[in-house]
Amino acid sequence: MAELLFITPQEIAKTTVIGGNVDIDKYQFAIYTTQLQVILPLLGTELYDKLKTDFENNNLAGLYLVLFEKFVKPILKNQTTARYIEVASYTVDNGGIYKHEAENETVPDRQEIEAFANGYRGNAQVIVEQFYKWICLNHLPEYKRHQDEVNATRNMGLMNGLYFGTSQDGTKWGNYEGTMNRGCNCKNDGNDCCD
Numbered sequence: 001m002a003e004l005l006f007i008t009p010q011e012i013a014k015t016t017v018i019g020g021n022v023d024i025d026k027y028q029f030a031i032y033t034t035q036l037q038v039i040l041p042l043l044g045t046e047l048y049d050k051l052k053t054d055f056e057n058n059n060l061a062g063l064y065l066v067l068f069e070k071f072v073k074p075i076l077k078n079q080t081t082a083r084y085i086e087v088a089s090y091t092v093d094n095g096g097i098y099k100h101e102a103e104n105e106t107v108p109d110r111q112e113i114e115a116f117a118n119g120y121r122g123n124a125q126v127i128v129e130q131f132y133k134w135i136c137l138n139h140l141p142e143y144k145r146h147q148d149e150v151n152a153t154r155n156m157g158l159m160n161g162l163y164f165g166t167s168q169d170g171t172k173w174g175n176y177e178g179t180m181n182r183g184c185n186c187k188n189d190g191n192d193c194c195d
Helices: 009-015 028-043 045-056 063-088 110-137
Strands: 090-093 095-101
Touching: 009 028, 009 045, 009 063, 028 063, 028 110, 045 063, 063 110
Parallel strands: none
Antiparallel strands: 090 095
């Protein structure tokens, strides 16, 4: 895979349930997919490209290094793991699609697999919410909610399921969107990066 990955498969294997015995090519695709489907829309094209260039040139520093180490890598690690957990028992090859079932093991049902994956997805969602608070307090000129390519989103929801609110908040009944009212004073580009 020639794509630049912000986190190595070895870093994921060291810090998640994906062990070192899992073939890297089994989950490396999920790292890149997560970069494109989660990190790019979270940051927007300009900030994503800035991080990508600086990372490639080993030039990350200051707030960009903080952003990368504290938010980008942990989100990637957790969301990649969640994606891999959902497909880990499947193999696709020239003969078709196969589901792996070990001989003396119990294979979890789909609900158990989704619950397990959602644990990692929930970890990623918490970090996304922390990112929104952080980006509102730290000015990065490349972070823009309105730009020529992919706009930075303020409503990144990674969790599946229903959210029934809390006893103090009767207004959030219904589908969970994975966002919170951040109520902060944004220092970034004046296009409502905070609610």
